[in-house]
Amino acid sequence: MNIKEYIESGVLELYLLGSLSAEEEREVAKLLKEHPELQKELERIEADLISLAESNAPESLNEAILVGALERIKAGAEESNATTTVIKELPVAGKSWLNYALIAASFALLLSLGLNVKLYTNVQEAESQILALQNQNSVFAEELQIQNTNYSIKEKQVFALSDPNVLRIKLNAVPGKEGALAMVYWNSESKETYISVQNLPEPPEGMQYQLWALYDGAPIDAGVFDLNGEIQENKTIENAQAFAITLEEAGGKPSPNLEQLYVYGEV
């Protein structure tokens, strides 16, 4: 990479000002380690930025600022040890006074312990609620994902079926299978084939319906399908003069069992 161009892009200035995107920030941090000349330029720019800010400050700062800050830092450090020191440092001003003070301190301590327990429980409850909500949220997200997928499948189907090249073929029941009925939608251009079952008996365990195209007297496997009440896409079929459905062993067969023929329709 060209270091000079990189410097001239102004990226180091914005890195120092904290204005870059997180991604760019990581990139600059990485390059700074690899290129000492970038580090040098960065320090120069930082010095200029500091001078610019200092032009808005008096020649010397009020000493009280630092003194006060250090006092507050010291007080803050002592505060965290406060609970242990309070009881130790009680003044011994007569026995009864001390007793009262100790009793009062014990009550205060008990009260504080009680409050701590309550606060801790509250925090725990809040955390478990957050967890529950997060879980719920991810369940919703998953459901939405499924809905979206379903929706886009449906949308694709509507689009596919509204194509003017789609032929609707009604497959009627053959003798002995009265009542069976299915529709095939076959696109003679794109060769896509869809099956929509109006009525077929539930197949026995281990069996599946298989769709066949017939062309010049030969059956062509168009794939197996389940009865799920939806329009399903089957294998693409190049040429067809008729379609038929037979009941076959699950997974389908290379050639149809004509004794188990249910419906048949010509294109």
Next chain:
Amino acid sequence: MSSIPNIEIKILGLFEKRDSSAIKLIHDAYGRALYGVIFKILGKAEDTEEVLQDVLVKIWEKSSLYDSSKGRLYTWMLNIARNTTIDKTRTKLHKQNSKTDSQDDYVHLDRSSMELKPENIGVKDLTNILKADQKEIIELAYFQGYTQQEISEKLDIPIGTVKTKVRTALLFLKDYLKNEY
């Protein structure tokens, strides 16, 4: 300014030992710059010292969170100074206007608070030597803590231009400083 890295190493060493004399070193090396940043955001000297003290205490309280592999110490302190000062103005403005205004109005500061006022005299403010458009971009990026994305949207210029404009403005200041001081 080549001594800055050495000071940084010393400060980080003190951070690690939880030695609060780190704050004295920060005060001496960066105190006036942080004062200038706070002053620019507040637009006045009043309260600047108080906020600077808050900032020094906060730097100490957050010192264990600073990660030198992610950015410069000055950048990290600059962020603390900007956030503390903006919070301060927000609560102050909020107190004054709580009846009529929503807090959203104060996400970024009102430019009118930058006016020159009598108590500000004596401060040089080098941004004044910049051209108007350079000055505006420096005010946003440096003192108001806008991201390049926000500046790009506000001024309606590409992000690449934001970068080069900031650089050009600072180079102009560098030349000025070389000649003047």
